[in-house]
Amino acid sequence: MLDLIANSLRRTWLRTVLMIAASTMCFLLFGLLGTVFLSLNKSVTGDDSGRVITVNRINIQQPLPVRYADEIARTEGVADVSLGVWFGGYTEQPGQQFPAFPVRGAPYLALYPEIAVDPAGRARWLDERRGVLVEQRLADEEGWQVGDAVVVNSLIWPQQDGSKAWSFTVSGIYRDDSPFGARTLLMHYDAFNEARRFGTDTVAWLVFDLAPGADVADVARRIDDRYLNSGNATRTQSEEVYQQAYLNQFGNLSQIVMILAAAGFLTSFLVLANAQALTLKERARDYAVLLTLGFRRATLALAAVGETLLTVGIGAVIGLSVAWAYIVWQPIDLGSFLPDIDFHGEVLWAALPILLLLAVLASAAPLASTFRLQIMESLR
Amino acid sequence: MPMAVDVDGVSKTYVTDGVKTPALNAVSLSVGEAEFVGICGPSGSGKSTLLSLIGGLERPDRGQITVFGQDLGALSDSQLIDFRKRHIGFVFQDFYFLEVLSVRKNVALPLRLRRLSRRQIRDSVDTALDLVGLGHVADKRTRYLSGGEKQRAAIARAFIANPGLIICDEPTGQLDRVNARQVLDLLRALSDRGTTVVMVTHDLVAADACDRVILLDKGRVEPAPRQQAHA
Ligand SMILES: Nc1ncnc2c1ncn2[C@@H]1O[C@H](COP(=O)(O)OP(=O)(O)OP(=O)(O)O)[C@@H](O)[C@H]1O
Ligand SMILES: [Mg+2]
Numbered sequence: 255m256l257d258l259i260a261n262s263l264r265r266t267w268l269r270t271v272l273m274i275a276a277s278t279m280c281f282l283l284f285g286l287l288g289t290v291f292l293s294l295n296k297s298v299t300g301d302d303s304g305r306v307i308t309v310n311r312i313n314i315q316q317p318l319p320v321r322y323a324d325e326i327a328r329t330e331g332v333a334d335v336s337l338g339v340w341f342g343g344y345t346e347q348p349g350q351q352f353p354a355f356p357v358r359g360a361p362y363l364a365l366y367p368e369i370a371v372d373p374a375g376r377a378r379w380l381d382e383r384r385g386v387l388v389e390q391r392l393a394d395e396e397g398w399q400v401g402d403a404v405v406v407n408s409l410i411w412p413q414q415d416g417s418k419a420w421s422f423t424v425s426g427i428y429r430d431d432s433p434f435g436a437r438t439l440l441m442h443y444d445a446f447n448e449a450r451r452f453g454t455d456t457v458a459w460l461v462f463d464l465a466p467g468a469d470v471a472d473v474a475r476r477i478d479d480r481y482l483n484s485g486n487a488t489r490t491q492s493e494e495v496y497q498q499a500y501l502n503q504f505g506n507l508s509q510i511v512m513i514l515a516a517a518g519f520l521t522s523f524l525v526l527a528n529a530q531a532l533t534l535k536e537r538a539r540d541y542a543v544l545l546t547l548g549f550r551r552a553t554l555a556l557a558a559v560g561e562t563l564l565t566v567g568i569g570a571v572i573g574l575s576v577a578w579a580y581i582v583w584q585p586i587d588l589g590s591f592l593p594d595i596d597f598h599g600e601v602l603w604a605a606l607p608i609l610l611l612l613a614v615l616a617s618a619a620p621l622a623s624t625f626r627l628q629i630m631e632s633l634r
Numbered sequence: 635m636p637m638a639v640d641v642d643g644v645s646k647t648y649v650t651d652g653v654k655t656p657a658l659n660a661v662s663l664s665v666g667e668a669e670f671v672g673i674c675g676p677s678g679s680g681k682s683t684l685l686s687l688i689g690g691l692e693r694p695d696r697g698q699i700t701v702f703g704q705d706l707g708a709l710s711d712s713q714l715i716d717f718r719k720r721h722i723g724f725v726f727q728d729f730y731f732l733e734v735l736s737v738r739k740n741v742a743l744p745l746r747l748r749r750l751s752r753r754q755i756r757d758s759v760d761t762a763l764d765l766v767g768l769g770h771v772a773d774k775r776t777r778y779l780s781g782g783e784k785q786r787a788a789i790a791r792a793f794i795a796n797p798g799l800i801i802c803d804e805p806t807g808q809l810d811r812v813n814a815r816q817v818l819d820l821l822r823a824l825s826d827r828g829t830t831v832v833m834v835t836h837d838l839v840a841a842d843a844c845d846r847v848i849l850l851d852k853g854r855v856e857p858a859p860r861q862q863a864h865a
Binding site: 257258260261539540542543544545546547548549550551628629630633 | 682686689691692712715716718719720724726728730731732733734735739743744746747791
C-alpha cells in the first residue's frame with residue numbers, strides 16, 4: 255500500500271509539490287483567518303459580564319452628556335455606573351495606539367472585576383487626580399514603574415494650552431486577561447474633563463451593572479425612552495451586543511474572514527483537483543496493471559485517498575505551523591481597539607474536518623477511476 | 635489430458651461511439667496443462683481480446699471460458715480478481731510497471747497480496763530475479779531498464795506467485811533476436827516446470843518455440859492449425 259502511494263507521488267514530483275503547496279496555502283490562510291475569526295467571536299461571546307452599555311443612538315462615536323451618568327444611576331434597576339471616553343493614547347508613534355480611557359475610578363473598578371490591581375495601587379490611584387492605572391503588558395512595553403511620571407499623547411484631545419501631550423503619574427499596574435483588556439490604561443475622568451479644551455462634560459459611553467433581579471431589556475427601554483426626544487437619544491444594550499456592534503464598525507470582519515477562508519479553500523481545491531486530473535491517464539494505467547495482478551479496487555481506492563490525504567496533510571502541517579509561528583512571533587495588530595489575537599487550539603480542531611473534506615474532494619477523480627476503470631481500455 | 639483452458643463458442647463485440655467491432659466470433663479452443671501454446675494471426679484478428687477473456691480481464695458476450703475447471707462466467711468481479719491473483723500471471727507487450735519503483739518492488743507486487751513475511755518476499759524475489767538474470771539490477775527503477783531487461787522482469791513478476799497459467803501478449807514484439815530468445819527460453823522453462831503458457835505472437839521464431847500454434851483470423855480460429863511436435 256505504501257509502495258502504491260509512493261509510486262504515485264514520486265511519478266510526478268511536480269504534481270506532488272503543487273498539491274502540497276496548494277494545501278499549505280489553504281491551511282496557512284485557514285490558520286490565520288480562523289484565528290482572527292475566533293478571536294473576534296471570542297471577544298464577543300466569551301464573557302457574559304452582565305454589564306450594560308449606553309451609547310449615542312446615532313452612532314457610537316457621537317458623545318453623550320455626562321449628566322446622563324447621574325440620571326441613569328438613579329434609574330430603578332441600575333447599580334454602579336461608570337463612563338468612558340476614547341482617549342486615543344500613544345507614546346511615540348500615533349500608529350501604535352493603546353486603549354486609554356478616562357473613567358470614573360471607583361465604580362469602574364467595581365464594574366470590571368477582571369481588572370486585577372493590588373489594594374495599595376488601587377488606593378493610590380483613587381487618590382491621585384493625575385494618576386493612571388496601567389495594564390501590565392503596556393507597562394512592560396513602555397518600561398513604566400509605579401511612581402513614574404509619564405507622558406501620554408492623545409490622538410484626539412488637546413489640553414487648555416493646546417498641547418496633546420498629557421502628563422500623568424503611574425499609580426498602579428494591573429493585569430487584565432479579558433479579550434479587550436490587554437495594554438489598557440485608565441485615567442480619571444474628572445481631571446481629564448477639566449483639562450481638555452473642548453468636549454467638556456461629554457462622554458463616549460456609560461456602563462453600569464444591573465441591580466439584582468433587573469432585566470436588561472426592561473431597564474434599557476426605560477433609559478432609551480427617557481432620552482428619545484432629548485437631542486441626544488441613547489441606545490442601551492448588553493455589553494456583548496455592544497461589542498458586536500462595535501466590531502461591526504470594522505466592516506463585519508467575521509464575515510469577510512469567512513469569505514476569504516472559503517475562497518482560499520475553493521482555490522486550493524481547484525488546484526488540487528486540477529493536479530490530480532493531470533495524471534489521471536497514467537494513474538489509470540497503473541491501476542489497470544494492479545487490477546490485472548489481482549489487487550482489489552478497494553485497495554486502490556484506499557491508496558488514492560491515502561495519497562491525497564498524505565499530501566494535503568503535509569500541506570496542513572506546514573501551513574498551520576507557519577500560521578502559528580507567524581501569530582506567535584509577529585502578533586497580528588488589527589488596531590489597538592480590537593482584542594488581542596491568539597492562536598487557538600480550536601483552529602487545529604476545525605482544521606481536521608477541512609483536511610478530510612479537502613482530501614476526499616481532491617481525490618474524487620482518481621477514486622472514481624478506481625471503481626469505473628476497465629482494464630483493457632486503460633492498457634490500450 | 636486435463637484441460638487448463640477451455641474456450642467454448644466465445645464471441646466478443648466491442649461497441650465504441652455506436653460503432654460495433656466484432657473482435658471474436660464463436661471461438662472454441664482448449665489448452666492442456668503445462669502446454670506452451672502460441673496464438674498467431676494478423677493484426678486485429680482478436681488475439682489480445684482472446685487473451686483478456688481467458689485472463690478474466692473482460693467478459694465475453696457469448697460462450698463459456700473455463701480455466702482450471704472454473705467457469706469464469708460464474709465468478710463475480712471480485713471473485714474474478716481473486717481468481718486472477720491465485721492462478722494467472724500476465725506478461726504484456728508494453729511491460730507495464732510502476733515506473734518509479736525498483737525492479738524488486740515491481741516483481742514483488744503479486745506477493746504483496748499474500749500473507750508472506752518481508753523475508754519470504756525478499757527471498758522469492760531474489761530467486762526469481764536470479765532466474766531471469768536480473769539480480770544485478772534488482773534495485774534499479776524499472777524506468778531505466780533496457781527493453782529485454784524489462785520483459786524479463788515482467789516475466790519474473792508473472793511467475794513469482796506460481797500461477798498455473800501465464801498469459802503473454804507479444805512478449806518478444808519489442809525485442810531483438812538475442813533478447814527474444816532469452817524470453818522464449820524462460821517461458822519454455824516455466825512450461826517444463828508445469829506452468830501452462832499461452833502466448834500471442836507475430837513472430838515466426840517465437841511461434842516455433844511453442845508446443846502448438848493456434849491461428850486466428852478475423853475473430854475465428856483457422857480450421858487447420860499448424861501442429862508442431864516439440865522435442
Ligand atoms: N476496447 C476496445 N474497444 C473497441 N474496439 C476494440 C477494443 N479492443 C479491441 N478492439 C477491436 O477488436 C478487434 C480485435 O482487437 P485485438 O486487440 O484483439 O486484435 P489483435 O489481434 O491483438 O491485434 P494486434 O496484433 O494488432 O495486437 C480490433 O478490430 C480492435 O480494433
Ligand atoms: Mg494485440
